[in-house]
Amino acid sequence: MNSAELLFAITQYWLIIGGVVAALFLVVGIDRIDEDARGAYVFRPLLIPGILLIWPIVLWRWWSLESGSYDPESRYKPVRAAHKVIALGMFIAVVGITSIGLSVRQQWPADYVPQKLSEPVEASE
Amino acid sequence: MSVKYIPVQWNNNKYYYDAFMLAGVVGFLWFFLHVSPEVLSHERPINPQVHNARAFGACAFLMLSIILAIGPLARLDRRFMALLYNRRHFGVMTACVAMTHAGYILNWYWAFSSSNKYEALLFSNTSFGQFAGFPFEIFGIVALICLLVLAATSHDFWLRFLGAPLWKRVHYLIYIAYISVVAHVSLGILQDQQNHVFTAIFLVSAIVVAGLHVLAVLHERKAGDPAGAVNTEGWVTVCKPDDIVEARARIAVLPNGDRVAVFRLEGKLSAISNACSHQNGPLGEGKVIRCLVTCPWHGYQYRLTDGQSPAPFTEKIPTYRLAIQDGVIMVDPDANPPGTYVEPVEIPS
Amino acid sequence: MKTDTTPFFVGYFKVPKKLRKFLLSAGILLVACLTVFGLLIGSTQDDPGNGAFRFDYGRQTVTGVIENLPYPLLHVTEGNDRIKAGETLMLAAGGKMGVMARTSGFSGQQIVASGVLLERGDLNMLQLRGGRQGLRMAEGDGTEMIWEPPVSEPLGRWRIAGEICDGKCLAGAMRPGRGLAHKACANLCLIGDIPPVFVSSQPIEGTEYLMVVDKDGGPLPKAAYDYVAQFISLEGEIERHGDILVLKMDADTIEVLP
Numbered sequence: 194m195n196s197a198e199l200l201f202a203i204t205q206y207w208l209i210i211g212g213v214v215a216a217l218f219l220v221v222g223i224d225r226i227d228e229d230a231r232g233a234y235v236f237r238p239l240l241i242p243g244i245l246l247i248w249p250i251v252l253w254r255w256w257s258l259e260s261g262s263y264d265p266e267s268r269y270k271p272v273r274a275a276h277k278v279i280a281l282g283m284f285i286a287v288v289g290i291t292s293i294g295l296s297v298r299q300q301w302p303a304d305y306v307p308q309k310l311s312e313p314v315e316a317s318e
Numbered sequence: 319m320s321v322k323y324i325p326v327q328w329n330n331n332k333y334y335y336d337a338f339m340l341a342g343v344v345g346f347l348w349f350f351l352h353v354s355p356e357v358l359s360h361e362r363p364i365n366p367q368v369h370n371a372r373a374f375g376a377c378a379f380l381m382l383s384i385i386l387a388i389g390p391l392a393r394l395d396r397r398f399m400a401l402l403y404n405r406r407h408f409g410v411m412t413a414c415v416a417m418t419h420a421g422y423i424l425n426w427y428w429a430f431s432s433s434n435k436y437e438a439l440l441f442s443n444t445s446f447g448q449f450a451g452f453p454f455e456i457f458g459i460v461a462l463i464c465l466l467v468l469a470a471t472s473h474d475f476w477l478r479f480l481g482a483p484l485w486k487r488v489h490y491l492i493y494i495a496y497i498s499v500v501a502h503v504s505l506g507i508l509q510d511q512q513n514h515v516f517t518a519i520f521l522v523s524a525i526v527v528a529g530l531h532v533l534a535v536l537h538e539r540k541a542g543d544p545a546g547a548v549n550t551e552g553w554v555t556v557c558k559p560d561d562i563v564e565a566r567a568r569i570a571v572l573p574n575g576d577r578v579a580v581f582r583l584e585g586k587l588s589a590i591s592n593a594c595s596h597q598n599g600p601l602g603e604g605k606v607i608r609c610l611v612t613c614p615w616h617g618y619q620y621r622l623t624d625g626q627s628p629a630p631f632t633e634k635i636p637t638y639r640l641a642i643q644d645g646v647i648m649v650d651p652d653a654n655p656p657g658t659y660v661e662p663v664e665i666p667s
Numbered sequence: 668m669k670t671d672t673t674p675f676f677v678g679y680f681k682v683p684k685k686l687r688k689f690l691l692s693a694g695i696l697l698v699a700c701l702t703v704f705g706l707l708i709g710s711t712q713d714d715p716g717n718g719a720f721r722f723d724y725g726r727q728t729v730t731g732v733i734e735n736l737p738y739p740l741l742h743v744t745e746g747n748d749r750i751k752a753g754e755t756l757m758l759a760a761g762g763k764m765g766v767m768a769r770t771s772g773f774s775g776q777q778i779v780a781s782g783v784l785l786e787r788g789d790l791n792m793l794q795l796r797g798g799r800q801g802l803r804m805a806e807g808d809g810t811e812m813i814w815e816p817p818v819s820e821p822l823g824r825w826r827i828a829g830e831i832c833d834g835k836c837l838a839g840a841m842r843p844g845r846g847l848a849h850k851a852c853a854n855l856c857l858i859g860d861i862p863p864v865f866v867s868s869q870p871i872e873g874t875e876y877l878m879v880v881d882k883d884g885g886p887l888p889k890a891a892y893d894y895v896a897q898f899i900s901l902e903g904e905i906e907r908h909g910d911i912l913v914l915k916m917d918a919d920t921i922e923v924l925p
Contacts, residue, residue: 360714403677432764442851
């Protein structure tokens with residue numbers, strides 16, 4: 194199995210497990226951990242793509258809510274400090290990447306004249 | 319703010335917003351695909367699959383640039399804050415456009431071979447050791463996965479389920495997506511294109527988006543929320559009561575990094591957490607409307623006295639104890655549990 | 668006490684008058700910008716070249732002799748209105764597949780080939796139909812099967828500049844069918860044994876398209892894949908086979924051009 198096949202297989206399994214988690218969570222879990230979801234069914238299919246993609250986070254949060262290890266106060270700690278780092282990082286990345294892109298751009302060598310280096314060896318009798 | 323979740327929330331303003339957005343996207347694609355071939359003087363046309371892929375790809379890039387510009391613009395000029403509302407519809411639309419681009423590309427360049435097209439996408443080019451000729455498709459895949467995660471977790475359920483801080487962290491993927499898209503274009507079509515109109519639009523957009531973010535940071539440094547001084551009892555200075563405009567607030571940064579918003583309403587003061595429980599929007603930049611603090615981002619509302627949303631809503635935020643000492647507002651930096659009642663403090667006349 | 672002057676608005680309120688004009692202009696600007704950009708970007712797409720599947724010629728059936736180099740060449744001995752006797756065609760199967768395996772048993776033999784022509788300037792390729800309908804032994808009394816392979820004419824060692832492409836996309840299976848944005852697709856074609864073609868910066872002995880093989884006459888060397896679709900210069904022996912030039916590339920001499 195080459196690495197492309199491996200990555201493709203991992204992706205497939207990821208989505209299959211995600212499907213199982215989605216089924217469990219939307220049928221059983223969601224009613225247990227979110228009272229606003231009780232009696233609301235139409236919106237649930239909308240959550241399936243998200244669960245397929247980030248099911249480990251879903252499981253982890255589900256578990257932390259069920260087990261009571263989730264700290265409700267943590268909701269009010271906004272992540273603001275990261276803005277500075279992200280803004281500067283993005284600026285450097287964008288300028289850097291576009292500069293690299295422009296600097297490796299090639300021009301079609303229209304002026305390059307093919308050069309004959311040597312005559313054929315006369316051996317084909 | 320939903321009591322029971324529904325699939326999509328709409329109101330008149332959202333309809334206008336979505337109508338403008340759709341008109342822009344349809345305008346872009348229609349002119350790209352149907353008007354421009356008339357103008358091109360190609361002996362033979364570009365394959366429709368590639369033409370479509372380019373149209374959708376360029377459209378997704380521009381949409382992503384616009385979305386990313388709204389945030390810093392709103393911090394530089396408050397009027398843009400109105401565009402933050404409903405930005406998620408814009409984001410979901412962008413993910414759809416990007417997905418269409420990927421579909422055209424995948425079903426063209428990696429179709430028609432005896433290999434599985436997804437595997438072929440990964441193994442056909444392995445020149446990882448060079449810039450020119452680097453398999454730039456990888457960046458496109460990364461960006462697409464990010465956009466799909468963002469679109470798929472945009473429902474309010476996810477905010478409540480994950481909590482705003484974790485949700486925000488997940489949604490920082492937008493920056494990874496944008497950097498990846500810039501790399502995808504820079505090492506992809508930018509290398510090929512002989513006509514530089516798209517190159518110019520691409521470079522200007524990317525630099526503007528990145529530049530706006532830096533400007534917003536600089537602006538925040540200059541005009542950001544002040545850190546309050548701490549007195550001997552550990553309470554934090556905010557400002558004088560008269561510095562606060564009626565029905566508005568002043569924000570102070572507490573020693574632990576949290577922010578408190580002190581509101582003034584009808585001669586009384588109340589202090590609540592500056593972070594809205596929905597997306598941690600800055601409540602202190604909001605306004606009291608009919609006795610309810612209203613978040614400037616999405617309009618979530620809380621009572622000033624106890625930080626609770628009015629029934630039937632159930633959101634709660636922490637409150638703070640406050641006092642006026644020598645004509646200055648002081649706040650106890652230890653937050654009360656969300657929803658705790660605090661008697662408003664009367665401003666001495 | 669200060670008074671409140673900044674308009675306050677969230678999405679579910681009625682838009683205040685002060686803000687209405689601003690938001691309306693922002694919306695119109697958005698639509699106008701996107702539309703203008705759509706037209707601008709769309710109308711400045713590069714010309715993808717004039718290669719194409721010639722379905723308009725109809726199905727071509729010719730008789731000829733296979734030479735495996737190892738990519739097969741078909742030397743036409745009995746042509747039709749379109750393809751004359753004496754012409755040389757590169758061959759491919761449908762999709763991203765070459766026909767090396769199918770032609771290996773027919774070396775030097777007279778066969779009947781049938782399929783659709785791909786054409787770009789003086790680059791010609793025949794996409795064979797599947798199975799025996801595409802490629803079969805020519806029927807006859809056996810006398811015409813004795814065939815002298817056309818003399819390959821060595822043209823010496825050259826240093827040339829240009830781009831390695833997959834012959835099929837280049838010939839018109841895809842438009843555009845070359846360039847770095849198309850590199851992964853070209854690689855996939857080459858992995859599928861589509862004959863590689865070198866596009867030279869300037870014509871060599873009358874043609875700018877050369878079929879590429881390894882310096883020892885094997886298929887495209889692994890080392891060449893990293894340079895596909897890049898502008899490079901390289902050395903190699905050039906031979907004429909029929910009316911096609913074949914470059915026996917020396918991968919050690921590749922230089923990436925600025």
